[in-house]
Amino acid sequence: MQAIDQHRGRLFAVEGLDGSGKSTQIDLLHKWLLARGYSAFFSEWNSSPLVKRTTRRGKTRRLLSPLTFSLIHATDFADRTERSILPPVKAGAAVLADRYAFTAFARDVARGCDPDWVRELYSFALRPTVAFYFRVPLEVALDRILGGRPEIKWYEAGMDLGLSDDVYESFRLFQARILEQYEQIAEESGLTVIDGTLPIAAQQRRVREIVEPYLEGLLRRPQGGWTSVLAEEGD
């Protein structure tokens, strides 16, 4: 991955299993940064408008193989890097990423892609200032997701791997594989581990403590609009 030190901005990413609570945490972090007047942008995995239709087509029609699954997500990631991650970071702002390249390292390898190939594929990615890994035991994550017997999508459950004919069982087995990858990646890439079984507020306190030292000198949001009116009234 590419060093971020040369840029003035910062990049914070969250990783973890479905149900690890990472999205909740990054959402809270985002609001906190905005409230403190920083310029903070959010980038979500698999959200590039350019690539979305292809991913959707591939998923609904089940056209994706492990290789094309990996490449279409890398295309999405490249578009977001070129369009919405690198420019704010260069400009000195904070970018928050809900899932990052480590998600691909975990999922694509769980699908059978070569680990070194996937890492090379994403070597153009900026290395995050901090990449949090929300660690939860498999059963906790599964309970959080499967508690309400929701509809699990085909690829989400790893049905393409033929692990089981039962969607829920397949999802369990696939998540176990992903967890195994995450644990390796956390060590290899020095992810910052947060205990995802702690209360939400306790996790958030920890996240903010870790982020705090990196905020000095970050770009601030231009004043104006309703936020500044409210701020003045509060004086």
Add this chain to the structure above:
Amino acid sequence: MAQRFYGVPVPDVTLNGDLPGRLVVLEGTDGVGRSTQMQLLRNWLESSGVAVFDTGLSRGNLAGRHVQQAKEGHTMGPRTQCLFYCTDFADRLVNQIIPLLRAGYIVLTDRYIYSLMARAAVRGLERSWLKQVYGFALQPDLVLYLRVSLRNLIPRVLTSTGFDYWESGMDYLCEPSMYDAFVRHQTALLAEFERMVDEYDFKVVNADRSVRQTFESIQEHVCAVTEGMLPQSTRLGLTPPLPVPQEKRNEERAVPSDRLREMLAVLLEDVE
């Protein structure tokens, strides 16, 4: 016969020496005459009784149409463009090329990873990265590189499609004139292809000559790699166009086009 991947194999695909078909690639820059040669080649091989499948960039079921549409917006960065094409290529490799080679077809492909790597390299992407990312590609049995000089290329492009935004590198070159951009971009592309000649064992075909002469060289190379597939009676030279079954006339690319039929008619008249 193509039995090896360049680098890390396609996940879930094993090659146990069971691809009896042949993978033949036509490479060369924009406007060099690849599609004309593809049509002549397909017609000739089918006349000889061999099953042929042809494919080309952004023709995959998964991403092909979307790659084309994304180009219309002029909003793709170089890495995104590269990976989008790569996705389409991977889709065609896994779902078309490998299964058809397994079934014994001669698969003709109009461009392969080399064009994709050249386009990305001239736009500043790292060659070593490209080589590794595209490592899952199958090594073809034959890579025909249609080499053309810029001097001959310009009039051909002018009289056929005219200069195209992407083929002129207008997305990355800071040139107000499309002609100047085209010259700079194509010069850079031709240099990239030359870098690859030895590494990827290109068979260089001089495409500065006539369509007929170029085609005859191509046929010789194809004969060399299809030994045992073509009947003894196979003749070199141009073949009269195959009749087109009525119900197939509307199927794009399934049969020689009307343009080919006209072209062949003119060329065959010359011979007589």
